[in-house]
Amino acid sequence: xxxxxxxxxxxxxxxxxxxxxxxxxxxxxxxxxxxxxxxxxxxxxxxxxxxxxxxxxxxxxxxxxxxxxxxxxxxxxxxxxxxxxxxxxxxxxxxxxxxxxxxxxxxxxxxxxxxxxxxxxxxxxxxxxxxxxxxxxxxxxxxxxxxxxxxxxxxxxxxxxxxxxxxxxxxxxxxxxxxxxxxxxxxxxxxxxxxxxxxxxxxxxxxxxxxxxxxxxxxxxxxxxxxxxxxxxxxxxxxxxxxxxxxxxxxxxxxxxxxxxxxxxxxxxxxxxxxxxxxxxxxxxxxxxxxxxxxxxxxxxxxxxxxxxxxxxxxxxxxxxxxxxxxxxxxxxxxxxxxxxxxxxxxxxxxxxxxxxxxxxxxxxxxxxxxxxxxxxxxxxxxxxxxxxxxxxxxxxxxxxxxxxxxxxxxxxxxxxxxxxxxxxxxxxxxxxxxxxxxxxxxxxxxxxxxxxxxxxxxxxxxxxxxxxxxxxxxxxxxxxxxxxxxxxxxxxxxxxxxxxxxxxxxxxxxxxxxxxxxxxxxxxxxxxxxxxxxxxxxxxxxx
Amino acid sequence: xxxxxxxxxxxxxxxxxxxxxxxxxxxxxxxxxxxxxxxxxxxxxxxxxxxxxxxxxxxxxxxxxxxxxxxxxxxxxxxxxxxxxxxxxxxxxxxxxxxxxxxxxxxxxxxxxxxxxxxxxxxxxxxxxxxxxxxxxxxxxxxxxxxxxxxxxxxxxxxxxxxxxxxxxxxxxxxxxxxxxxxxxxxxxxxxxxxxxxxxxxxxxxxxxxxxxxxxxxxxxxxxxxxxxxxxxxxxxxxxxxxxxxxxxxxxxxxxxxxxxxxxxxxxxxxxxxxxxxxxxxxxxxxxxxxxxxxxxxxxxxxxxxxx
Numbered sequence: 001x002x003x004x005x006x007x008x009x010x011x012x013x014x015x016x017x018x019x020x021x022x023x024x025x026x027x028x029x030x031x032x033x034x035x036x037x038x039x040x041x042x043x044x045x046x047x048x049x050x051x052x053x054x055x056x057x058x059x060x061x062x063x064x065x066x067x068x069x070x071x072x073x074x075x076x077x078x079x080x081x082x083x084x085x086x087x088x089x090x091x092x093x094x095x096x097x098x099x100x101x102x103x104x105x106x107x108x109x110x111x112x113x114x115x116x117x118x119x120x121x122x123x124x125x126x127x128x129x130x131x132x133x134x135x136x137x138x139x140x141x142x143x144x145x146x147x148x149x150x151x152x153x154x155x156x157x158x159x160x161x162x163x164x165x166x167x168x169x170x171x172x173x174x175x176x177x178x179x180x181x182x183x184x185x186x187x188x189x190x191x192x193x194x195x196x197x198x199x200x201x202x203x204x205x206x207x208x209x210x211x212x213x214x215x216x217x218x219x220x221x222x223x224x225x226x227x228x229x230x231x232x233x234x235x236x237x238x239x240x241x242x243x244x245x246x247x248x249x250x251x252x253x254x255x256x257x258x259x260x261x262x263x264x265x266x267x268x269x270x271x272x273x274x275x276x277x278x279x280x281x282x283x284x285x286x287x288x289x290x291x292x293x294x295x296x297x298x299x300x301x302x303x304x305x306x307x308x309x310x311x312x313x314x315x316x317x318x319x320x321x322x323x324x325x326x327x328x329x330x331x332x333x334x335x336x337x338x339x340x341x342x343x344x345x346x347x348x349x350x351x352x353x354x355x356x357x358x359x360x361x362x363x364x365x366x367x368x369x370x371x372x373x374x375x376x377x378x379x380x381x382x383x384x385x386x387x388x389x390x391x392x393x394x395x396x397x398x399x400x401x402x403x404x405x406x407x408x409x410x411x412x413x414x415x416x417x418x419x420x421x422x423x424x425x426x427x428x429x430x431x432x433x434x435x436x437x438x439x440x441x442x443x444x445x446x447x448x449x450x451x452x453x454x455x456x457x458x459x460x461x462x463x464x465x466x467x468x469x470x471x472x473x474x475x476x477x478x479x480x481x482x483x484x485x486x487x488x489x490x491x492x493x494x495x496x497x498x499x500x501x502x503x504x505x506x507x508x509x510x511x512x513x514x515x516x517x518x519x520x521x522x523x524x525x526x527x528x529x530x531x532x533x534x535x536x537x538x539x540x541x542x543x544x
Numbered sequence: 545x546x547x548x549x550x551x552x553x554x555x556x557x558x559x560x561x562x563x564x565x566x567x568x569x570x571x572x573x574x575x576x577x578x579x580x581x582x583x584x585x586x587x588x589x590x591x592x593x594x595x596x597x598x599x600x601x602x603x604x605x606x607x608x609x610x611x612x613x614x615x616x617x618x619x620x621x622x623x624x625x626x627x628x629x630x631x632x633x634x635x636x637x638x639x640x641x642x643x644x645x646x647x648x649x650x651x652x653x654x655x656x657x658x659x660x661x662x663x664x665x666x667x668x669x670x671x672x673x674x675x676x677x678x679x680x681x682x683x684x685x686x687x688x689x690x691x692x693x694x695x696x697x698x699x700x701x702x703x704x705x706x707x708x709x710x711x712x713x714x715x716x717x718x719x720x721x722x723x724x725x726x727x728x729x730x731x732x733x734x735x736x737x738x739x740x741x742x743x744x745x746x747x748x749x750x751x752x753x754x755x756x757x758x759x760x761x762x763x764x765x766x767x768x769x770x771x772x773x774x775x776x777x778x779x780x781x782x783x784x785x786x787x788x789x790x791x792x793x794x795x796x797x798x799x800x801x802x803x804x805x806x807x808x809x810x811x812x813x814x815x816x817x818x819x820x821x822x823x824x825x826x827x828x829x830x831x832x833x834x835x836x837x838x839x840x841x842x843x844x845x846x847x848x849x850x851x852x
Contacts, residue, residue: 323740352742364733369755369838378751413838426737430815433741 003075004031004207006055011069013050013059014183024050025232032176032208037199039211039223039240041255043448044419046186047232052178054079056096057086077501092122095169099181101161101466111164112137116120118171136167140197142150159190159309163197168176170201176212177202185219185401187310188476192519195222204252210493214448217521220244220528228252240523259523260478266485269303274337274436276301276469277322282331283315292328293493297471299437304463304470306501308516309490317471318490319439322471323355324348332411353383356430356469360442362422366414372400372425373410379432386434399428420451425456431466439471444479456483477520481505487515568835569846570809575831578824586639600638601789604629609807624809626800632813639791639814644790646706647772653711655718655765659757662722663749667730677723680716688713689778696784704783710772721764725757759833766829770822793818 014021023077025047042048055078071078073093082424098104107115112133117468119129119479140163142156153161162182169177179198179459183191185435200224202209211223219226219240226243228236228251229333235249247253277299284292291314299305309315313428321328324340333340334349343351361367366375376396380387387395397407403424414422423443430438440459441450444452460483462468474480480501487504489512497510508514518535522528558702564780569576580738599620605628611622612632620631663677683691692709699705729735730753738748778783788793793814800810 210689325736349742352740355735355740357740359733359737361733365737367734367738367752371838378743379741380740382741382747414837429737429741 004072005034005072005074006210007072008051008055009070009072010319011051011054011071012067013054014065014067016065023232024064027228028229028232028234030227030234030237032210034175034208035202035206036200036225037209037211037222038469039213039219039226040229040352041213041216041219041226042229043214043255043450045231046229048214048229049180050232052180052210052212053095054092056090056178057083062495068157087340088122091118091171091174093174094176094178095174097162097165097169097171097181097182099184101165101185102153103160104165105161107153110150110152111156115164115168115171115350120167122172128514130350132171133167134172137164138166139201140167140170141168146270146409157190158173159186159194161464162186162190162194166194166201170205173205174207176210177210178212181214182211184213184215188521189310189515191218192221198222206516209350215521216244216256216449216523217528220523220525221521221532223525228255240515244523244525254450256523258450260453260456260482261450262325265481265505268502269300269302269485271298271303273300274301275299275334276336277471278334279322280332280334281317282318282321282328282333284314284321284326284328291493292321294331295493296331297488297498299469299471301436302463302467302469303486304472304484305472305486305488306472306474306484307490308474308480309486310475310516311490313490314493315439315475315490317493319357319441319471322376323439342514344489353386353433354436355439356433356435356437357439357441358423358426358430358443361446362419363414365426366422366429368414370413371410372396372412372414375414375425376400376410376429376432379429383433386432395432399431402431402462404454418451420447420455423447423451423455427455427462431462434466437469437471439473441473442475443472445475452479459483468480477505477516489516565835569831570839572834574827574833578827579833581820581824582828584703585630585640585644585817585824586814587653588637589644590641591635593641596634596638600634600791602630602783607804609810611807611834612809612813623813626796626810627803632809635791635796636793636814636817639793640817641842642703642786642790643773643776643792643794645703646710646776647769649703649707650710650714650772651765651768653707654768655761657711658715658718659722659791661715662715662719663726663757665719665728665753666723667745667749667753667762676719680719681820683712686713689776692775692816693782693784696779701779701784701787703786703790706776706779709779710775713775714768714772717764717768718761721760722757725760726753729753729756762805762832764830766822766825769825772816773818773822 008031009029012026014025015024028047028051030038030040030051040048040051050059052067052196059066069079073089078089080375105111109415110370112130115133115136116126116129117478119132120126124132134145134149138149142148142160142163153164156164182198183194186194195218198209201207211218213219221238225238226240227234230242230251236243236247236252243252244256247256274297280296282295283290295314297305297307306531307315307318319327320326322333325339331341335354340348370378373393373396376399377392380389380392384416393410396410399511400407400409405421405424405428409417412416414425417425444455447455454477459470463470473478484501487501488495489504489510491512497504497513499509504513505517508517518531522531569579590816603627607621607625607629610617610621610625610629612622614624615622617625621635623632623636625631626635650670661676665673691713696710735748735752738752743794773794775790776785777798780792780795781798786795788795795809796814796817800807800814803810831844835844
């Protein structure tokens with residue numbers, strides 16, 4: 001058997017927690033060769049990052065313990081090496097980039113200094129280090145590298161910071177680059193650029209790339225082989241295209257089926273009659289920053305309107321303005337013909353019952369010190385006339401069943417639930433008000449793909465049952481494809497495209513919509529390959 | 545709309561709430577004994593002066609500075625006697641009342657006023673918030689002892705006045721901590737969610753913000769308890785605190801100071817009482833912080849089950 005660049009054999013890691021021993025990964029084996037991209041695919045809690053942490057010596061021991069297995073780098077067992085030897089390998093031969101570059105860049109040093117430090121810690125001369133840092137900044141596509149050397153991390157955008165992290169990782173020309181969810185925090189258009197950069201650099205240097213991700217689209221775009229993990233075990237491994245075409249394990253099949261953007265798109269509906277909500281010409285400034293530049297939208301009763309845009313496009317500001325959490329500077333918001341902007345606080349209070357919101361991160365939007373019963377029944381404490389107190393208990397149980405939980409969950413606290421279950425609690429809380437319109441601000445972005453599909457199905461079912469309307473804020477187009485009636489695309493505080501969902505997806509009018517659609521990653525590797533080809537030929541025709 | 549509007553549905557539990565809390569207390573042995581000790585101190589404070597008031601003030605010049613652990617004079621002299629031959633054990637028991645009254649009163653007043661002002665300063669964006677903060681700065685820039693000396697020089701040095709003075713000097717500690725925490729919690733998502741539901745400001749402050757700040761405040765208050773006891777003793781030392789024949793532990797420590805080389809027990813025993821009380825409060829507040837946090841509570845419930 002040929003020697004692999006990096007091989008993990010029968011690795012098992014467990015963590016000792018107060019609640020008992022947790023087996024994070026069990027008998028995990030994979031290998032990585034030169035010039036190859038291996039993706040480890042799994043949802044949160046699947047143990048996908050643990051084997052990479054073992055390679056990088058990042059597992060805290062205790063509470064962690066490697067119970068079995070070997071990590072072979074060119075045939076040498078890294079787990080048997082001394083700490084000093086491992087330090088020499090980390091950064092120099094194996095480098096790593098992380099999900100949140102801002103958290104991994106030191107805010108008090110210039111980026112030039114930080115990249116140069118990588119070289120000097122591994123024994124390079126200070127002057128060479130400076131030159132190398134400059135060269136790397138140019139290579140990863142930072143504009144004006146000379147000036148960028150002296151800047152601090154906060155002066156760069158999210159995508160640029162990830163480029164900086166890549167530059168740091170590449171400083172010592174490593175044989176292996178481990179990327180842990182490198183593009184999860186980035187906008188879709190930026191994600192495509194960063195992935196393209198990674199692929200280019202890999203072809204240039206011939207390094208092995210280990211990619212840890214939850215996103216089938218990322219796997220389809222960049223990976224040669226894929227390892228699918230669930231509950232600490234490898235359930236399937238093979239060529240990326242092969243696994244997608246012909247998944248063997250039920251879990252893999254479930255993951256592929258859960259990927260959004262494959263179902264039937266709803267038919268365009270009749271939009272005559274009185275709108276539920278109409279916003280016109282909204283403006284909002286934050287200091288000198290013009291967040292909303294004359295935005296307007298209309299929501300009909302029973303309709304789902306999706307607002308899609310990248311970070312900083314003003315989509316959340318729009319949602320907060322409609323709920324009057326942040327008052328817009330000018331414009332009008334009419335709810336059933338009444339102007340929200342001129343209402344008295346007392347009238348607004350009555351209106352709160354009809355307009356509810358589900359937030360992005362249920363961990364933060366549920367008060368950690370209240371039980372589920374208290375969280376849901378708070379609606380009736382505030383609005384006394386909805387339900388007499390004697391019926392609260394029965395109604396909470398009913399709502400919990402409605403969102404797919406059990407009545408006995410009412411006595412528990414939010415931390416005792418998983419992320420998807422918490423979002424269900426948040427939805428139950430919104431339903432307790434018996435609202436007409438629910439604003440979902442990135443309500444499914446923080447959830448795993450399979451959970452995401454369940455929550456969207458739940459929202460869709462509730463809409464039909466109660467005749468609700470949704471204003472659905474998202475940063476990703478495929479998520480809204482099966483769900484929304486109308487799509488509004490926003491960019492830097494303005495609406496650039498608007499229409500029924502079919503029109504947006506099948507015949508996008510605006511170039512930005514087309515760019516967004518092109519940048520979003522399809523879970524099918526063949527589709528992605530075709531798109532890459534198309535992009536490459538386009539670039540040849542129009543030289544940059 | 546009151547804070548206690550929402551109740552947890554009474555689940556079929558085989559144990560009552562009281563016994564559940566008791567078993568959580570038993571799970572943390574240190575906190576359990578701390579609670580026991582504090583119970584004894586409180587009992588002393590309540591009934592001590594009634595039972596031993598006369599005995600504790602009766603002078604016995606033949607037994608001046610009698611050493612401890614000598615039972616020939618009777619059980620009251622087991623911890624020795626002070627410079628006027630009064631039994632130390634009884635004096636400590638009797639002094640518990642004044643000490644507890646001053647310390648608890650001052651800590652309670654400063655905590656309630658300070659955190660109340662802090663909630664206002666943190667939650668409202670109005671000008672009042674600015675005034676409150678500048679007021680805190682003014683108090684902080686004044687040496688607290690100097691302030692106490694001036695006030696007590698003008699007013700009668702009574703227990704009530706001492707409580708007021710000590711409370712005023714400690715207000716900024718709670719004020720600043722509360723404001724800083726509120727500023728952060730106010731922006732959290734669950735506060736936004738409550739606003740979307742139409743919750744009133746009062747409800748948001750008392751139902752959503754205060755419970756999150758409370759553990760921090762309790763911890764500060766217990767630490768402050770020791771500080772206040774010592775501050776009171778230094779006031780007594782300067783002659784503007786509690787006046788003899790009234791006694792406090794702090795006063796006993798400072799009275800015994802001139803005999804430290806010859807009769808260490810005069811200062812040692814009341815000093816020990818101060819240390820044990822503050823230590824117990826700290827242990828108990830640490831337990832309370834865990835017991836009040838739903839995400840941490842399992843530590844106590846688990847340990848109780850496993851170790852019995």
